[in-house]
Amino acid sequence: MNNKHSSHPLICIDFKKNRIRIxxxxxxxxxxxxxxxxxxxxxxxxxxxxxxxxxxxxxxKVKDYFVINGNSYELYSxxxxxxxxxxxxxxxxxxxxxxxxxxxxxxxxxxxxxxLSLIHISExxxxxxxx
Numbered sequence: 001m002n003n004k005h006s007s008h009p010l011i012c013i014d015f016k017k018n019r020i021r022i023x024x025x026x027x028x029x030x031x032x033x034x035x036x037x038x039x040x041x042x043x044x045x046x047x048x049x050x051x052x053x054x055x056x057x058x059x060x061k062v063k064d065y066f067v068i069n070g071n072s073y074e075l076y077s078x079x080x081x082x083x084x085x086x087x088x089x090x091x092x093x094x095x096x097x098x099x100x101x102x103x104x105x106x107x108x109x110x111x112x113x114x115x116l117s118l119i120h121i122s123e124x125x126x127x128x129x130x131x
Contacts, residue, residue, distance in 0.1 A: 008100040009110040011047065013117070015085065016094045018078040022049055026110050027062060027073060029103045035059035038075065042087050045115055047099065051108035088114045095119055 009026035012019075020038070026049060027033065033051035037059050040047055052059035062073050085091045097119055101112035 009049070009103050009112070011049065011099050011101070011110075011112055013081065013084065013091070013097040013099065015081055015091070016096065018076050018081050020075045020077075020080070022073040022075070024072050026101075029105070030108045030110055031105075033108065034061065034063040036062055036073075039109075040084070040087075045087055045113060047084075047101075047112045047114060049110045049112075084114070088117070091117070 007025075009029055010023040011026065012021040012023075014021065022036070027036070030036075030049065030051050035052040035054055035056060037050045037052040037056060038047070039050055054061075060073075060075060085093075091097055091114075097117040099112040099114070099117045101110045103110050
């Protein structure tokens with residue numbers, strides 16, 4: 001068995017690049033959807049990735065992204081990450097947080113607790129070190 005890839009769904013919250021990276025294996029575990037919806041429950045501090053459809057106006061198209069890149073799916077939003085950081089005050093600027101979640105295949109959703117994140121501290125860039 002290859003230890004390089006976890007059987008748990010994974011997402012990374014990267015404050016330095018204002019990015020949420022949804023690992024390819026996570027998308028496979030919810031059925032390789034053409035569209036996904038990103039869900040946030042602020043009361044329970046949970047993030048969800050749910051398979052969706054083209055008719056859903058809140059959905060993000062995934063299929064074309066993989067044709068071009070073939071890697072993990074990435075969403076960029078400074079405002080969303082700022083809002084997430086307000087929910088979890090231990091999340092600091094310039095860090096990357098890795099969240100392992102649980103899959104609910106019958107509902108085609110992966111859920112991640114913000115309280116159970118693993119931190120990866122980013123090295124500051126030269127510009128950040130100067131300021």
